[in-house]
Amino acid sequence: MKLRRCVVVSSALLIAALVAACAGMPGAAPDYRAIIASPDRTDADRANDARRKPEQVLAFAGVRPGMKVLDLGAGGGYSTELLARAVGPQGVVYAQNDKPAAKGQAYARLMERLQRPAMKNSVSVLRDFDDPVPPEARDLDLVTFFYIYHDTPAWDVDRAKMNRRVFEALKPGGIYLIADHAAKAGAGVSASKTLHRIEESLLRREVEAAGFRFVAEADFLRNPADPREERVFALKIPVDNFVLKFVKP
Numbered sequence: 646m647k648l649r650r651c652v653v654v655s656s657a658l659l660i661a662a663l664v665a666a667c668a669g670m671p672g673a674a675p676d677y678r679a680i681i682a683s684p685d686r687t688d689a690d691r692a693n694d695a696r697r698k699p700e701q702v703l704a705f706a707g708v709r710p711g712m713k714v715l716d717l718g719a720g721g722g723y724s725t726e727l728l729a730r731a732v733g734p735q736g737v738v739y740a741q742n743d744k745p746a747a748k749g750q751a752y753a754r755l756m757e758r759l760q761r762p763a764m765k766n767s768v769s770v771l772r773d774f775d776d777p778v779p780p781e782a783r784d785l786d787l788v789t790f791f792y793i794y795h796d797t798p799a800w801d802v803d804r805a806k807m808n809r810r811v812f813e814a815l816k817p818g819g820i821y822l823i824a825d826h827a828a829k830a831g832a833g834v835s836a837s838k839t840l841h842r843i844e845e846s847l848l849r850r851e852v853e854a855a856g857f858r859f860v861a862e863a864d865f866l867r868n869p870a871d872p873r874e875e876r877v878f879a880l881k882i883p884v885d886n887f888v889l890k891f892v893k894p
Contacts, residue, residue, distance in 0.1 A: 718793030
């Protein structure tokens with residue numbers, strides 16, 4: 646009887662595992678270093694790696710095969726492609742840009758990038774930042790927002806609405822990961838247009854107001870030597886960037 650029970654339990658566990666795999670549930674962490682070293686990545690992307698530190702970003706985000714991801718402000722798709730490689734063929738990445746971006750060079754680069762084999766699991770989305778999530782993107786595992794949140798005040802985006810939409814689209818336990826250029830304490834959004842920076846504490850308060858819980862911050866893109874008083878594109882030293890992780894309870 647005991648032996649039979651063990652066989653039944655083992656069979657049930659095996660079936661559960663197979664069902665989870667078929668459902669596309671996220672699996673174990675991939676080899677992020679191997680993803681970054683993929684020989685079919687472009688020289689331009691490799692040059693960008695030095696300042697973006699993608700291996701650490703992917704690891705901090707906890708990207709897994711099979712995940713459903715929304716990359717807000719995807720631009721030319723540098724981060725979108727890395728996410729697509731990490732989630733693999735069983736996952737999906739939505740690359741969101743707003744409609745005005747469709748007229749720019751970055752969007753043209755994204756369209757070209759989407760033709761590559763590594764991007765077969767990626768979908769371009771043109772939606773305003775006020776309501777950035779496409780209807781089909783539900784129960785997301787991860788939403789990323791890299792170096793664009795600071796622009797949203799200058800673009801008159803309803804950030805409270807934007808963050809609520811992200812919250813609604815994520816599954817419970819889903820992650821909202823934001824990286825951006827740090828402004829001085831007390832600057833709020835005043836440096837948004839001039840310096841392309843935003844005050845970290847203000848951003849955190851805005852995101853938490855949508856229902857998110859702050860869980861962690863990373864320091865691998867911080868630079869205390871940055872006075873945070875210059876335009877990020879003119880700075881001669883690495884920019885002080887914060888990386889914040891929030892979770893939907």
